[in-house]
Amino acid sequence: MAKDMVDRGQLHKLFLSGKPLREIAKELGSTHGSIRTMIYHERLRNPLEWPVRVTYPGKSEAPVLMMHLYECEDCFVNFAVEDYDGIDHSATVCPICGTDEMLVDKGFGKFALTSTSTVNRGA
Ligand SMILES: [Zn+2]
Known part of the structure; x- marks a missing residue:
């Protein structure tokens, strides 16, 4: 399998469509590892065009979020906000x-x- 023959434009389009990397790899005739490596290198070159995705492909159903924690000493309340590039x-x-x-x-x-998470339930 010629892993360096993946069309970059097509990879970018599939990436932005939110497809799991596994499916992108299948569609482009490549492997999960190669696709991930390519995206990693493209992101180094052009971080704005290759945003970090918070969901992981595969078996994990629970999305992993980067959260930033704050405490208000006046109200004695802890809260968290999503923490990713651009916030x-x-x-x-x-x-x-x-x-x-x-x-x-x-x-x-x-x-x-x-x-069972209570995040964003509002009650
Ligand atoms: Zn407060």
Whole structure:
């Protein structure tokens, strides 16, 4: 299998369509590993055209999100915002008091949503 013969334009189109890499590889007659490597190199060259996707192909049903944690010392509330390229964290405010005056940056990490997750349920 000639793994360097993948059409870059076609790969880009399939990538942006949100298809799992496995299916893209099948469609382009390549392998999952080669496609992933190609995307990795293309992203280094042109990060804006190859946005990082938060869902993983394959068996994982739970999307993994990068979240940034904050605590408002005024309201004693912890909350998290999605943390990926392009998010302006300077615009983050406490959901209770609506200001950033007492916000403490608690760091960030990967969060996996599960079917029992209370995230975004609003209750
Ligand atoms: Zn607050």
